[in-house]
Amino acid sequence: MAVKVMIPTPLRAYAGKQDSVHLQAGTVGEALSALTGQFAELKRHLFTEDGRLRSFVNVYVNDEDIRYLQKDRTKVKEGDTISIVPSIAGGSKF
């Protein structure tokens, strides 16, 4: 399936300065894997060292948060748009 992955502004420098990337994928996991395979520098900003999606990184298929679907096994269909949206978190406590 051809899907579009929207690249958030802070990460465009690691994705050839593009605001979106078109990929072939059957699931969200496959799409993110194809994306980071094509643009290796993106990987550390999306995934932890043990390969899990960072806790502050949220992924949507069209307008649906994949946490409420089948997470990275969420199926995508032709023409779907995958969005990567951060939560902004932090604080003074080390």
Add this chain to the structure above:
Amino acid sequence: MSGFTLKISEALVRRIEAHGVETFPYECCGALLGRDDEAGRVVTELFALSNHREDSPRNRFEITPEDVLLAERTAREKKMDLIGWYHSHPNAPARPSEFDREHAWPWYSYIIVSIRDGAPKEMTSWRLQDDRSAYDPEAIESVAAGAGI
């Protein structure tokens, strides 16, 4: 030195401080709207947001993805860029914590204002390095409101 500079008016600096005083002893947070081009990075408007960390708001803050999307949409409607975020450190230095670093992306400017006993103290700005290992300090340059911004 990193060479990064963030331009912001005194009036907007005062508004960030006032937000930190208002929410003290809890952390405040919000978005920095402006532009980032050949002329440099300039904050021209603030977008105050709610801290959604109800379990430990004295030393943590969280902006939900819905609020991030709202800030992005607001910036787009105003033909601005969403260039970063601000938050306060109540009774703590204006330095990014390890927790801040783990939850950041490069490119964004992260302003931190220290609020001591309800009064604003130092303000700093930071950018995460490409390899996520540390922050680079970003100089804050005060500009007159309306002076080319």
